Amino acid sequence: MNNVVILPIIIPFIAGIIMVIFGRNIRLHRWLSIFTMIATGIVAITLVSQVQTQGIQTLQLGGWQAPFGISMVADMFSVLLIVTTCLVAVTCLLFAFKSIGKERESYYFYPIFLFLITGVNGSFLTGDLFNLFVCFEVMLISSYVLITIGGEKGQLRESIKYVLINVLSSFLFLIAIAYLYAVTGTLNLAHLSLRIAEVGQDGLITTVAILLLIVFSLKAGLFLFFWLPGSYSAPPTAIAAIFGALLTKVGIYAIFRMFTLVFYHEPQITHLLIAIMGALTMILGAIGAVAYNDIRMILAYNVVIAVGFIMAGLASFTSAALMGSIYYLIHDIIIKAVIFLLGGTMIHLAGTSKLNEMSGLIRNHPALGWMFFISALSLSGIPPLSGFIGKVLITQGTFEADLFWLGAIGLITSLMVLYSIMKIFLYGFWGGTLLSTKMEKGTTKGLLLPISILTAVTIALGLGVEGIHVYVDQAVYTLLDPSLYISAVFGGNPIP
């Protein structure tokens, strides 16, 4: 029992409530939101050190022992993701201060942002399937509000599709929960894992596993990503960045948790399905990224490609591949945030998102241009930047698992990612300058600070792989051995 486990959920939640109570005081909202996210980050770092020294930390809510109450479980995988979430949230808030505009700020942008973080952190920490559904809903309802806030035509049009697809996938989630409860009689993840290991994963349980895979794929954009490019290109930059960085990752986390902890008995069915879906996601995403001429759409399709690539690691299910997936997941949260922020800044400067209507931005904005160049290289996994190690390990893992076609598709799509992102660089930053400093639609004043923080982090992560290696190693160790998770949740109590 460790009460620190719940803090990453309730700190943003209580701060959000306080902001709503104190009304439309924008100064208070700004200070409190940034302070809250930094505090949550510090708590998360504390948790990392606790998990490293004392093993998996759990909290049984209300003192009810594991299968009866709701468990909060912090293992290294979830804690690492929470630290990254806090980092990205702080930078997106810094970006939002300068770019989101008075009107959106006074309509409670910051409280809803914090509620979104509450839902994301809750999904990472929960050890109960129904509680996972609740945390998903907290996150999704906040995201519905964030995607519509401001009420522009494009936003409203895309948000209807986004809300509809997520409502339907929530119902599928509930159906899967109902079936799973009928088959196993429990919803606690550790207890589920134990019961399925006892009775064996028969056809019925595998079907439920595939239904859950479909649900989480809809949220993560794994193969079922048709809603994603439209909805992620509609909202303003700071919101699109936090969406691209976090929302799909929660779905990916859920798939990882379910298919390493609970449904790991039939990999020739479920994990092969994940491999096929990942491969199709990479191919279709790469086609989309190459085809479009619009910065927002290219970046949205890059989100999709990364989902497929991370899933290739899970499908291989070797130690190296899972390690690569975790590295790549952390890298991807950061790099998607920075690349969306950079793209948004370009659109902000040029007043358009069409690549053939902008040119030569690097003449007047060298810092922006070079940071975009570094991030583009990092996105496509050029050493020594942060994407490289994940890419190497996932490819190695797919080869070890005899999934050569999957590794090959991953490498080919990496080239297409490089091509699509270099297209933005060549058209946007290279060439003759169309806009003089006076004609630009906006300034980069204050926008470069959050971008440079994240760029520095991606360089540091690439150079300092050894530094986080011990943490990632421990995360993989717990993912590959479900008995650690189970014994931590039950803590020596009798299991009914």
Add this chain to the structure above:
Amino acid sequence: METLMSFLVGILITIGTYLVLTKSLLRIILGTSIIGHGVHLLILTMGGLKSGGPPLLEDVSYTDALPQALILTAIVINFAVTGLFLVLAYRSYKVLGTDDMDQLRGTEDE
């Protein structure tokens, strides 16, 4: 009783799916609401139906209280989302001037 409930759930989800596939936004929202009811009844059925048993550990015959707790939470969430969705539909009808999903595809020049 379980068979009857299964038919009821199936009918509700069928009607909901039909409504979701129509063009009008209001019908779609009603469709999601009806699917929601079907799903909630499914959770109740899947927990095991037992008429007359109290949800407490009094004697040998008691009803499992967990599905009811799950449905309570799910209904609250569904209620909130439906409310938000209705407001969103009203607002987008005001701004976009249509509730026909075919006309909400968007154009290239925006």
